[in-house]
Amino acid sequence: xxxxxDKGPCVLCGQPVEITGFSLITGDGLQQFCCAGCLSIYxxxxxxxxxxxxxxxxxxxxx
Numbered sequence: 001x002x003x004x005x006d007k008g009p010c011v012l013c014g015q016p017v018e019i020t021g022f023s024l025i026t027g028d029g030l031q032q033f034c035c036a037g038c039l040s041i042y043x044x045x046x047x048x049x050x051x052x053x054x055x056x057x058x059x060x061x062x063x
Contacts (some may be wrong), residue, residue, distance in 0.1 A: 010034035012042050 007042040011031045022033040024042065033039040 008032055010038050012038040 007018065009015065010017055015016060015034045015053075017032045017034050018053050019034070022036055022039045023025060024031045026046070031037070031042070033042065
């Protein structure tokens, strides 16, 4: 189990990255974000991004 103190901060807002899959490869290396919103805002203001990785959350339907 990973503690909150072991999670890296979001590059944009500084919140702990609770969900993996929101990342961006830039000239500075791999940047991780807490959500798609932070990743999108970062991309709007920074044009040095090379490759975006977004992993959609799986949803389950209740019967």
